[in-house]
Amino acid sequence: MSSHNESILREPLITGKDITYAQVTNDILLPVENKPNKAWWIGFTLASLGALLWVFCVSYTFWVGIGAWGLNKTVGWAWDITDFVWWVGIGHAGTLISAVLLLFRQNWRNSINRSAEAMTIFAVICAATYVVSHMGRPWLAYWIFPLPNQFGSLWVNFNSPLVWDAFAISTYFTVSLVFWYTGLLPDISSVRDRAIGLKRRIYSILSFGWNGSVKTWQRFEIVSLVLAGISTPLVLSVHTIVSMDFATSVIPGWHTTIFPPYFVAGAIFSGFAMVQTLLLVMRKVMNFENYITMFHIESMNKIIMTTGSIVGIAYLTEFFIAWYSGSEYELYAFQNRAAGPYWWAYWTMMTCNVISPQLFWFKKIRRSIPISWVLSIVVNIGMWFERFVIIVTSLHRDYLPSSWAMFYPTWTDVGIFVGSIGVFFTLFLLFLRFLPGIAIAEVKLLLKSASLQQKAKLIAEGHQAPEQVEFFKDSLVKFDSITQEEINELK
Amino acid sequence: MSSTKYILGSFADPDDMMHGIDKLQENNISIYDCFTPMPIHGIEAKLGVKPSRLPIAAFCFGITGLVSGISLLYYTIVYDWPMNIGGKPALAMPDFVPVSFELTILFCALGMVATFFFRNHLFPGRAPRVMDLRATDDRFIIAIDAKENTDYEKINSLLKEAGAVDVLHNERKYVSYE
Incomplete structure (x- = not known):
């Protein structure tokens, strides 16, 4: 049933008056x-x-080789892997929103999943480019996959986490892409059936001939559910395996069993922060205030706060274990992080990742759009520094003090990083221009249960307990898309 | 005989459409299909559409992926060219987990989605077979085969009674062909 009555104690997920199915389509397709x-x-x-x-x-790197970067004999991994892990981490929120929140029946995911999944795909594309370019001979990148022995003398070493990583990232990218595109089919069809001429032809090809029949929708829903079920362990496995790139080595500061959960929490943390950064701008510029409401923003801030706290606990645990284990090398690595030459990176990370998300305990901050936006960027800066601290500070103190060195990025390092942000935003803006930024069909699904107008109707019918109505009205005050007059009208 | 091929009841509200399905079924009028802009929960049970067997397909693809993964690893690093790494056994089962797991997921996802596309004839470039262009926007369509159900007056009035905003008598099955 499309109109089961949802309790008015739950905040509405769609605000606005007299929103019809047609208006949902119009609003979301406006930019397209x-x-x-x-x-x-x-x-x-x-x-x-x-x-x-x-x-x-990147072309310059390919032309002159990895020497274009600031790497040296001691610090053999630096910005490339930092940026890689940063992007992969950002790429975790999309699948988390579309898969985990679907399994938990969190309906607020419906209006943010599409853009978050797109973000995932573009972030993984950015991440993959680092993997390829750091190989030195990128034209031989396919050697990471098991190819018959004629290609070389040996198979790939399946005991190596770097090989696992190749499998994990490529599977993750493929499954996310399939999940995203399958979900897009009904919405592309909406564009197709409203367009004319060449545009209709193009969207017709893209829509795969979708027609919205009963059987199509039935299978579509099953496919979404099963994909969500398999994507959930997948998303957890991907960053687990990324963390194993470090954790299975014997470098002090890397060789810790806490890495997989700590990395996964960090990935969700930074991913949600990036979703927040993008959505707050998107809802403003594209007038999606009725679909991405204050409730969505607040929920995401709560997730950022929770995962930020998990990350904070992980930092402290690491430090504690470094001391408690009695391993002097481990303890040195951590003392060096906090007080060595890279102390500024460590404390930037600590401030941005541990202290700043704690501000979200305050309702005022959680519900303030400008502050949320700034904090989401602060979190992403912090998460970049986290990877930098883990990678560079552990490597730059080599086993022999004579090999100790510092890392200084070259303009190519900086250019590739800044440039990859450009690539990400180019792809994201093209997505917003040509494809619906919100899952139209899934928002329509909520229109007759979780919308403000439906709840207003329930209240108008007069069977709701007065204290519940009061509670509902109080919960609406925080919404920037609902005026005080509209709240007063409810009775 | 009129040239009407399909009668479409066009509803603005999914609950009205469900009501329309009930009305038609009470009067023994068979429904060809329904086209909606969003999934309607409970419609399959009403129309007697069997539950999808895609989860079974997904499971089989997943098992195939798992077996392929383990076989690949066993063949390459245990059978074909075992490597002596610090004297450790070539058959290192824990190291088999990540790659076998990823391949299970990959096969399962791609296989299931491919089956879905195959069974519903979805592929890039397929001409959309759409009966009403608003069915992907704001209309919930009940399609009735006019050759099987000839009492047009009755169908019209039943649909209107259930709350249809429009009843169309289409002479072509699909309106989407150029």
Whole structure:
């Protein structure tokens, strides 16, 4: 049933008055069916300039080799792997939102899953480029996959986490892409059936001939559910395996069993922060305030706070175990992180990741859009520093003090990183221009149960307990898309 | 005989459409299919559509992936070219877990989605077989085969009674062909 009555104690997921199914389609397709506005062009110009910088720096790296980077004999992994792990981490929120929240029946995922999944795919693309370019001979990147022996003398070493990583990242990318695109089919069809001419032809090809019959929807829902079920362990396995790239080595500071859960929490943390960064801008620029409400923003802030706290506990545990284990090398690695030459990176990480998300305990901060936006960026800066601290500070104090060194990035390092952000935003802006940024069908599913107008109707019918109505009205005060008059009208 | 091929009841509300299905079924009028802009829960039971067997397919694909993964690892690093790494056994089962797991997921996902696309004839470039262009926007459509159900007046009035905002008599099955 599309209109079961949901308790008014739950906050509405769609606000606005007299929203019809047609209006949902109109609102969400507005940016797809019309010429982009100035904000989009400014963003797109900046992003594509960044993407050009990326093309230039990666080409330069391919041309002269890894020597273009600031790596040295001691620090053999630095910005490349830092950026890789950062992007993969960001790429975790999309699948988490679409899979885990689907399994837990968190309906608020319906209006944010599409853009978060798109973000996942673009972030994994950015991450994959580092893997390929750090190999030195990128044209032989396929050697990481098991190929028949004629290609070389040996098979790949399946005991190595780096090989696991190749399997994990490529599986993750493929499954996320399939999940995202299958979900897009009904929405692409909505664009198709409203378009004419060449546009209809293009969207027709993209829509795979979707028609929305009973059997199609039935299978679609089963496919979504099973994909969610298998993506949940997948998303956890991916960052677990990424953490094993470090944890299975014997470098002090890396060789810890806490890494898998700690990395997964960190990935969700940074992923949600990036979703928040993008969505807060998107809802404003594209007028999605009725679909991405204050409830969504607050829920995401709560997740950022929770995962941030898990990450904080992990940092403290690491430090404690470094001392408690009695391993002097481990303890030195951690003392060096906090007070060595990279102390500033360590304390930036601590401030951004442990202290700043704790601000979300305050309702005022959690519900403030500008502060949430700034904090989401602070979190992502912190998460970049986390990977930098783990990688560079553990490596730069080599086993022999004569090999101790510092890492200084070159312009190519910086250019590839800044450029990859440009690539990410270019892809994301193109996505918003040509594909529906919100899952239309899934939002329609909520229209007759979890929307404000439906709850207002329930209240108007007069069978709700007065104290529940009061509670509901109080919970609406935080919504920036509901005016005080609208709240007063409810009775 | 009129040239009407399909009668479409166009509803603005999914509950009205469900009501329409009930009305038609009470009067022994068979329903060809329904087209909706979103999944309607409970409609399969009403129309007697059998539960999907895709989860079974997904399970089989997953098992295939698992077996392929383990076989690949066993063949390459135990049978074909075992490597002596610090004297450790070539058959290191814990190291088999990540790759076998990833391949299980990969096979399961791709196999299941491919089966879904195959069974529903979804592929890039397929001409969409759409009976009403608003069925992907804001209309919930009940399609009735006009050759099997000839009492048009009755169908019209039943659909209207159930709350249909429009009843169409289409002479073509699909309106989406150019």
